Amino acid sequence: MTTPSADDARPATAGRAPAPEPSQPPQEPAPDANGQPPLLRLVGVGKNFGPVRALIDIDLDVPAGQVTALVGDNGAGKSTLIKTIAGIWVQDHGEILWEGKPVRFHSPKDAASYGIATVYQDLALADNLDIVQNMFLGRESLSRGRLLDEDSMELKAAETLKGLRVTTVRSIRQPVASLSGGQRQSVAVAKAVMWNSKLVLLDEPTAALGVVQTRQVLDLIKRLRDHGLAVMVISHNLNDVFEVADRIAVLYLGRMVAQAPAADFDRQSVVEYMTTGTASANGKG
Ligand SMILES: Nc1ncnc2c1ncn2[C@@H]1O[C@H](COP(=O)(O)OP(=O)(O)OP(=O)(O)O)[C@@H](O)[C@H]1O
Numbered sequence: 001m002t003t004p005s006a007d008d009a010r011p012a013t014a015g016r017a018p019a020p021e022p023s024q025p026p027q028e029p030a031p032d033a034n035g036q037p038p039l040l041r042l043v044g045v046g047k048n049f050g051p052v053r054a055l056i057d058i059d060l061d062v063p064a065g066q067v068t069a070l071v072g073d074n075g076a077g078k079s080t081l082i083k084t085i086a087g088i089w090v091q092d093h094g095e096i097l098w099e100g101k102p103v104r105f106h107s108p109k110d111a112a113s114y115g116i117a118t119v120y121q122d123l124a125l126a127d128n129l130d131i132v133q134n135m136f137l138g139r140e141s142l143s144r145g146r147l148l149d150e151d152s153m154e155l156k157a158a159e160t161l162k163g164l165r166v167t168t169v170r171s172i173r174q175p176v177a178s179l180s181g182g183q184r185q186s187v188a189v190a191k192a193v194m195w196n197s198k199l200v201l202l203d204e205p206t207a208a209l210g211v212v213q214t215r216q217v218l219d220l221i222k223r224l225r226d227h228g229l230a231v232m233v234i235s236h237n238l239n240d241v242f243e244v245a246d247r248i249a250v251l252y253l254g255r256m257v258a259q260a261p262a263a264d265f266d267r268q269s270v271v272e273y274m275t276t277g278t279a280s281a282n283g284k285g
């Protein structure tokens with residue numbers, strides 16, 4: 001087992017002139033908005049898969065109205081972290097606080113009921129259904145009793161897409177199979193927004209996209225933030241990260257080795273945290 005001890009997560013300062021910055025890696029809690037706790041806070045969260053410690057003692061703040069980028073090398077635990085927040089896994093240790101109160105999400109539906117929406121890389125859209133059908137799929141229980149007719153469903157779907165300025169879709173009655181990758185991401189995100197989500201989790205939303213489509217998705221992420229939602233996005237692409245992130249959180253072998261405002265990092269320090277769990281100079285390298 002090569003998992004580093006907690007001490008390994010700290011920069012080695014011996015033998016170097018003292019850094020002008022604080023000697024701890026950036027671990028700044030998000031400032032509370034108007035005295036309110038952050039929308040989501042993880043305290044000491046751990047998740048094991050048998051002998052594999054996928055998440056170790058994770059502290060993380062995800063504030064509303066900000067984009068938090070979650071970065072880390074392959075296998076660092078990013079998807080596991082998102083799935084734990086989304087209710088797919090229940091943590092083995094630690095606590096999840098939602099609006100300051102301890103919660104336990106036992107299923108994705110449970111997490112969704114708090115306003116957590118997740119857009120996975122494989123998207124979970126039904127290819128054979130059209131955009132409107134997809135945006136209402138799985139929400140049947142919400143419309144039970146006041147059955148929504150096709151017209152009002154169409155209107156709501158169209159308004160949501162328009163509100164997010166998703167304008168490239170030709171018809172909302174188009175099957176999702178006929179959409180481009182970026183359009184599919186946009187529909188998945190719009191679906192999340194339509195159901196009054198407060199936190200949108202995106203796992204590698206631009207990984208399979210070209211330049212133009214990536215732009216659409218990044219713009220969409222910024223719009224969610226501007227609407228006051230909390231957004232947490234996993235990305236391997238540091239261009240994307242530095243373009244959209246207000247905060248950056250770095251996982252290394254299951255541990256959170258740095259989290260702070262994006263302005264406290266530069267590319268080099270992010271890469272160093274991702275690949276070694278520490279950075280030679282703290283924050284901006
Ligand atoms: N369902 C599972 N069963 C057993 N081990 C798992 C499971 N899911 C993840 N793991 C393990 O947990 C660790 C973290 O995996 P995770 O998928 O969260 O990484 P990641 O940061 O999302 O990586 P990537 O960038 O490759 O997507 C890995 O060692 C992985 O093998």
Ligand SMILES: [Mg+2]
Binds near residue numbers: 078079080
């Ligand atoms: Mg992953």
